[in-house]
Amino acid sequence: MEFKDIRLFLFDMDGTLYLGEQLFDFTKDMLAAIRASGREYRFLTNNSSRDVGAYVEKMARLGVASVPEDFITSAHATIHYLRQHHPGARLYLCGTQALKHQFEDAGFSVPQDVENTDVIALGLDTELTFRKLEDICKLLAAHPDMPYIATHPDLVCPTEFGSVPDCGSVIEMLEHATGKRPVVIGKPQPLIAELAMQSLGVTAAQTAVVGDRLYTDIACGINAGTTSVLVLTGETTPEMLEKSDTKPDLVLQSGAEILEALRKEAEQYGG
Numbered sequence: 001m002e003f004k005d006i007r008l009f010l011f012d013m014d015g016t017l018y019l020g021e022q023l024f025d026f027t028k029d030m031l032a033a034i035r036a037s038g039r040e041y042r043f044l045t046n047n048s049s050r051d052v053g054a055y056v057e058k059m060a061r062l063g064v065a066s067v068p069e070d071f072i073t074s075a076h077a078t079i080h081y082l083r084q085h086h087p088g089a090r091l092y093l094c095g096t097q098a099l100k101h102q103f104e105d106a107g108f109s110v111p112q113d114v115e116n117t118d119v120i121a122l123g124l125d126t127e128l129t130f131r132k133l134e135d136i137c138k139l140l141a142a143h144p145d146m147p148y149i150a151t152h153p154d155l156v157c158p159t160e161f162g163s164v165p166d167c168g169s170v171i172e173m174l175e176h177a178t179g180k181r182p183v184v185i186g187k188p189q190p191l192i193a194e195l196a197m198q199s200l201g202v203t204a205a206q207t208a209v210v211g212d213r214l215y216t217d218i219a220c221g222i223n224a225g226t227t228s229v230l231v232l233t234g235e236t237t238p239e240m241l242e243k244s245d246t247k248p249d250l251v252l253q254s255g256a257e258i259l260e261a262l263r264k265e266a267e268q269y270g271g
């Protein structure tokens, strides 16, 4: 049984549990089966543009009950990193008001003032302006060694109609102008998965990272030492998998195969 030793499933969201506003038909039953088996799950997202309340609302809209503790975002991981490496830092943020409030609630000031900045931070900025890009270029020109971080490296963000540029595309744009690349915190770095494992007291050997994107989700699982499970319900096609050097431990057509495995296990053990 593939998931016998797994106690914690860490799910990517878009492309794994739903597509845009469309919940996959297996998602509710799969999540219920995980908890019914005595296991746990958490939702991991690199999207730093919204606060957790917005995800609870979205999941409710799609028919899945959740609580804020079910979610770990790249913003959480970035706050953890900032507390460890740059406590009390004043941030210049290229990100949304929702992200700004999360940093402020965590005790960081975000004056958005090039004269009063210790750390530059990028997130998915759906409120991006040229002014912010120019200010970051000014900061990196004046202080080439200023700490510069990004919540996540995703190049694009899926939408109902296709994709829009994500944080990774802004990283590229700024690299063209400044020659600098930020320290990236979210998936594929292991920190976001490690925070979930620590909060539940489980080991990497007891954890599976499940997602649809090779260079973030699967790479995160590999970097964190967990089982990595690719689902083909989102971005990755079998051709992309074939060409990639990032190889998941398991490849599933969809999360329905996790549900199926848990049902078989319950039958076998009378659970």
Ligand SMILES: [Mg+2]
Pocket: 012, 013, 014, 015, 016, 211, 212, 213, 234
């Ligand atoms: Mg995804």
